[in-house]
Amino acid sequence: MKNKEWKMKNVNDIFFNKKLALIHYSLFISLLFLSSCKIYSFTGTTLSKDLKTITIQNFVMNTAGGPANLTLTFTEKLKEYYQRNTSLKLKPNDADLLLEGAITGYELTPVSATSGDKAALNRLTIRVEVRFFNAKNEDENFEKEFSFYQDFPQEQTLAQVEGSLVPKIIDQLVLNIFNDTAAQW
Template identity: 40%
Template sequence: MKSKVLLLVILPIVFLINSCGIYSFTGGSISAGMKTVSVSLFENVSPLVVPSLSQNFTEALKERIRTQTSLSFLRTDGDAHFEGKITGYSVQPVSIQGGNMPTAAQNRLSITVQVKYVNSIEADKSFDQSFTRYQDFSATTPFASIEQNLIKDISQQLTEDIYNRAFANW
């Protein structure tokens, strides 16, 4: 009797999971049949170049995919393939404080990446899109002392946006 009840509970769950592709508990939906992924190095072509940004961003995207999916990584030609470039890296004032000589009260670090995603299983889910994220920080804080933390935070936001666009259809 217990086995019949267990079967009645588990069977519908199995059908739901298999009906529309592969689902993960992170909210992503990976195309049925997709087994591999490849990520090319995101070259930094922005006017301001931070030497480690290209490698760090590429690794952050790989880590996001590695922790959120069960896809196997290939060097090239994965069922899902990401490539692109870092097209923008800028620091600009966003608020001014008054006085005899107005100065910036807050600055904003913005990073823009152009991403080409190729889904070889379902070509209609492929895209070529630009993503931008930013973080504001106090102008009184020396930028060099917080730059790497800001880059890490922005990269996390960007990789989440890219992951959601590719695998969660957001």
């Protein structure tokens, strides 16, 4: 009986060791893929290790309409996102990376017409022109327009929904800008 128990224990040890070896092998292969080509992090950034600082200039308003604090809110959300998701330090000027730009559109347009020539939905769109400069790699510099929108029912006025829609739009714009500058998706 003892011999049978010993054989069973030995078989379980071998199975456990094979399973452990397979897990180690899988982790090794995963790390190998992550370390090839570019520098990846768990926040999704591909920033070079020699990039230490970023300057985010206050965005300006180049359009009519929108809340009075739109540019300030947008700029602060952008700064906060970079601080939270990278190791870059904010610097007032002469940084490794520079982001600047303007809000160029704050538009309300009707979409999805009904039979009575009334809009079933209205769309709030915010457009932002962004200039990105990388002092360490000028090939990554760009000037690009980003835009995002949210729809809302025509029964509601812009004043009723602006407080909830604008933060959602800003959050998505910040994410899109971050992806194009720090994550380069």
